[in-house]
Amino acid sequence: MSDAPKTIYLRYFAQLREQSQREQEERVTTAQTYGDLYQELKTQYGFTLDLTHVKVAANDTFVTLDQPLRAGDKVVFIPPVAGG
Numbered sequence: 001m002s003d004a005p006k007t008i009y010l011r012y013f014a015q016l017r018e019q020s021q022r023e024q025e026e027r028v029t030t031a032q033t034y035g036d037l038y039q040e041l042k043t044q045y046g047f048t049l050d051l052t053h054v055k056v057a058a059n060d061t062f063v064t065l066d067q068p069l070r071a072g073d074k075v076v077f078i079p080p081v082a083g084g
Helices: 014-020 034-045
Strands: 006-011 024-029 055-058 061-063 074-078
Touching: 014 034, 034 055, 034 074
Parallel strands: 006 074
Antiparallel strands: 006 024, 055 061, 055 074
């Protein structure tokens, strides 16, 4: 896999939106997988949710955390839904 920087697009919801203090961003990253990307964001923004509690979608399709991240991906990390 390439360590070349790639531009991706992120949207944040619920707790992740609050912790990142943004709704969306364009980001340049060298992360290889969606899991790597989440760890990068967790370090930068102080996300408190562990990866086991987050789902990820790329380009409107659910993906696994070990799948390769690609330039131009539109990524959403989905925290657990609460409420009643």
